[in-house]
């Protein structure tokens with residue numbers, strides 16, 4: 001489950017393990033790790049990370065000065081760290097059929113988004129919020 005907040009905070013919750021990755025508004029990445037059961041409750045430890053992280057060969061994070069990219073088997077979540085992009089979040093969904101792949105771009109502050117279908121090099125935009133804010137109309 002992916003949640004973006006108007007504050008530009010981003011949270012990714014892995015439903016299976018309940019482990020969470022968080023990017024705070026200032027771009028700090030927090031990673032929670034399951035530690036075992038304590039008094040009948042799942043206990044997690046939260047670590048701050050500035051580097052790449054592999055939870056498994058299918059669930060890993062890459063980070064550089066411009067972005068944090070969370071990689072999962074069928075999708076990636078990229079959170080921009082660039083000034084002026086306002087924590088812009090891009091979700092790419094990969095299908096076996098490349099014609100069904102999607103790119104969803106979200107401005108967390110303005111809750112503005114656009115959905116694009118990627119037909120190899122042709123991009124068809126099928127859904128967008130009424131008005132795109134300036135953070136989404138910039139060209140990368």
Ligand SMILES: [Zn+2]
Nearest residue numbers: 107110133135
């Ligand atoms: Zn915006």
